[in-house]
Amino acid sequence: MNSNKRQHFKKLLMAELRRHAQQIDDEQASALEITNDDVKDSDHALHDVIQGLALKLSDNESQMVADIDQALMRMEEGSYGMCLRCGREIDERRLEVVPTARYDAECQALVEAAKGQTAGPSL
Numbered sequence: 001m002n003s004n005k006r007q008h009f010k011k012l013l014m015a016e017l018r019r020h021a022q023q024i025d026d027e028q029a030s031a032l033e034i035t036n037d038d039v040k041d042s043d044h045a046l047h048d049v050i051q052g053l054a055l056k057l058s059d060n061e062s063q064m065v066a067d068i069d070q071a072l073m074r075m076e077e078g079s080y081g082m083c084l085r086c087g088r089e090i091d092e093r094r095l096e097v098v099p100t101a102r103y104d105a106e107c108q109a110l111v112e113a114a115k116g117q118t119a120g121p122s123l
Helices: 003-033 041-077 092-095 105-114
Strands: none
Touching: 003 041, 003 092
């Protein structure tokens, strides 16, 4: 991968990082805004469910931030864009859609099949 393409993907990853970091902040703030004073006694169970859901969404966003961080580390190491499983180059169209991709489409399908996910490649 040449320097210009590497810079392009780095910009994509940094934009995604900013977006996900902001999403985490927004979700955590929203979860914390729901206080016991805001709900009636009969709504405490609903309050707990909503707060738990908001925090779980933050966990998912946190995982995305970790994936972006790993992609940036691979970029620094010089292995970004290379499949971690087979070593082949990941198609640039795939990286445009999923800049954090660790595997080429074929290996991703094999990894997902091994996990029992048969819906086709997701990353």
